[in-house]
Every structure is written in C-alpha cells, then in structure tokens.
Amino acid sequence: MFPVNGQLSDAELDELVEQATVDAYGDAEQLMGLFTMLAEHLAVPFKTVVLGVEVTVKNVDLLPGSQIVAVCARARHRQAIGVLDLPLPHPAPEGAEWIEAYRRWGS
Numbered sequence: 001m002f003p004v005n006g007q008l009s010d011a012e013l014d015e016l017v018e019q020a021t022v023d024a025y026g027d028a029e030q031l032m033g034l035f036t037m038l039a040e041h042l043a044v045p046f047k048t049v050v051l052g053v054e055v056t057v058k059n060v061d062l063l064p065g066s067q068i069v070a071v072c073a074r075a076r077h078r079q080a081i082g083v084l085d086l087p088l089p090h091p092a093p094e095g096a097e098w099i100e101a102y103r104r105w106g107s
Contacts, residue, residue, distance in 0.1 A: 008097055016101035028066065034102045035062045038083070041095035048072075048089045050081060057086070057093075068102060 008016075020033040038060055045056045055072040060083060063069055069080040084103055088096055 008100055010104070012097075013101050013104040016097060017105045020098075020101065021105070030105065031066050031068070032062070034098070034105055035060070035068050038068060038095070038098040038102060041098050043094040046089065046093040048087055050079075050087060055079075 016037070017034070020037040021030040022033075024030040024033045042060060044060070045058050047054055047056050049055070050072060053074060055074045057070045058073050058078075059071050061069050061071055061080065063080065068083045070083045070086045072079050072081055072086075083099055084106070086099075088099070
C-alpha cells in the first residue's frame, strides 16, 4: 500500500493518521490510537545502532506523560528511547511508516 523506500507523501501520512485516530476524541485518545497501530504493525524485534552501539528493539511502549518509546536491549541492559529519536536501520523494518505517521500527527 505504501512505498517500500519509506518516502511517504503528506497525503499518505495523513491517511495513516486518520486511520489511527478515526474514532478518537482528544489528544490522549489519538495518541493511544497511534500507539496501537504502531504496536500492531511495527515488525519487532529488529536491530539498530544507538550512539554507536548495536541494540535490539524489543517492542514499543506508551509511557506516562504521553510519549511512545522503543524498548531497546543490549545484553542485560534495557533502555526506553523516544520512538521519534530512534535511528532506524536500512532498510527500515516493516511498519516503520507508523513512526512517520506519529511524527506527522505531533507536528
């Protein structure tokens, strides 16, 4: 449905946002809709590099204070990183278009 290269048009991003927030009232419900779509569609686990260190993105989570984060792991260590700050690997994992939809919604 969407380009493989990750370059979505504004109209395509707006379509994703609309799909995620169609029955949502207010920012909190819209955020929950976007989180739900991201959690359902982002193919995890996947590896990426954060500050020069390879990590595995295990899942996404919604933190109190209204932020979607990626839960990253390396050995025994775990760290939540804002999904909008997460460097994605090339090629990006399936479902990464939902990160861009979240970015569009927040802007």
